[in-house]
Amino acid sequence: MFPQRVRIKNGNLLLIREANVWDARRLVDYMKEVTSETDFLITSPEEVFDVSTEKRYIRMYKNDARKLMLVGEINREIVSVLSFNGFGRKRTKHVGEFGISVKKRYWGLGIGSAMIKSLIDWAKQNDFKRIQLEVLKSNERAISLYKKFGFEVEGMKKKAVLKDDGSFEDILIMALLLD
Template sequence: MFPKKVLLKDGSVLTIREASVWDARKIVEYMKEVTSETDFLITRPDEVYDVSTERSYIKMYRDDPRKLMLVGVIDKEIVSVLTFTGFGRKRTRHVGEFGISVKRRYWGLGIGTAMISSAIEWAKRNGFKRIQLEVLRSNERAISFYEKLGFKIEGVKRKAVQRDDGSYDDTLIMALFFD
């Protein structure tokens, strides 16, 4: 299934593939950049893993058949990262949760759609029936995007995230179901 090539709206080609331990340094650099570009991510730049920890994290994802870490690459540059984690209990084995980020200068090209569609396809092949995510209530652009992909708002976690200025934001729980 991977690697997968996708033609983007600007004519560039996105390669979607599973992350490798060899990507650790580039993923750390990527994470430091994306966490400093927006307030819509939970992780702050000073909380990004070091390269050694990131290698271990990638290895954990590679070694677990119920986890997936994808990188989206354009011209050898990582422009997106998606992680998917399947729940482990017998009664919730059909459920998985994902998180995604895209570098700001690549927003609006179709990268998020391509990455999430790839994760959904992988999840279906691996027996998942429900995919969920959490998104900040203030991130209206992302909420609208997820709704276009078929996700529905199911609930609210009030004051789930404290912003740098001390104010709080709620997170919305959104889910997608399939057979």
């Protein structure tokens, strides 16, 4: 199923592929950049994994058929990362949760849509019936994107995130039920 190539709105070709161990250094650099350019991510720049931890994390994904880590690249630059964790218990093995990020200068080009579409296709092929996520209530762009794919708000975690300024933010729980 991977790699995939998708033409995005600015005419560039987005390569969507599974992450590999040799991506670790670039993924650490990517995460340091994206966590410093937006408050919509839970991870802060000082919490980004080091390269050896990132390698272990990638291996964990590669060795588990119920996990998926996708990298979106344009001209060999990592511009997006999506990670999906399928639940492991018998009664919830049909469920998985994902997170996604896109470099800010690439927002609005359809990269998030391409990555999510790839995930949904993969999840259907792997017998998942429910994909869920958590998103900051203030992240209207992301919420709109998820709704475009049919995700629905199912609930809210109040004061779930403590922001740098000392204020709290609610998190929305959203899910998509697959055929």
